[in-house]
Amino acid sequence: MITFKDIKGQIENLQKIGEGWRAVVYRGKFEGKDLSFKVAISDIHKHPIQKEGVILKEINKYSIGGTLRISGEDFIAYDYIEGKPLNEILNPDNYNHLISQLLNQAFLLDKLKIDKGEMHRPYTNVLVDKNLKIHLIDFERAKKTLYPQNILNIVQFITRGQTKTDQLLNLLKDYKKNQTEENFNKIKNYLNLK
DSSP states (O other), rough: OOHHHHHHTTOEEEEEEEOOEEEEEEEEEEEEEEEEEESSSGGHHHHHHHHHHHHHHHHTTOOOOEHHHEEEEEEEEEEOOOOOEEHOOOOTTTHHHHHHHHHHHHHHHHHTEOOOOTTTTSSSSEOOOTTTTTTEOOTTTTOOOSOOOOHHHHHHHHHSSSSSOHHHHHHHHHHHOOOOOHHHHHHHHTTTTT
């Protein structure tokens, strides 16, 4: 399995664009493609990065996440996404459009039994491109589970600071028990999202 060091010299215009406590993210051109490279900071962080590559490979089939191009021993590389964090873009004019997309992708993840994690505060791990299309990034905390909570977490995010009605609480309870499209649509309708 290749390491980031193996290909680093072949990457053009390599620049650091982000850093977390497990990985550093770079942008650069490799074999003609504009890519993001997520590189483990140390050996103990290799596994979460490899796991993220496995999850990206699966969700890419449903047009979720950056398109995975390389999965290495200590890094993954996916198509660079030109966009701004959701919290910088979200406003009353685009709210319904963006939150509806976010819910749709969250529902797909629930159906795939993948809990993304951190969906209760999707500020910087959701990018919005110039066409107002959302892109979920940062799947290193994602995990397979029988009971994913993506929809429940998004609803928690969008209703923060509001009193949740009994009707909404019942809809969420129904969805938690049975994550069907019908129950999902009831939540969207309640929230006035198409």
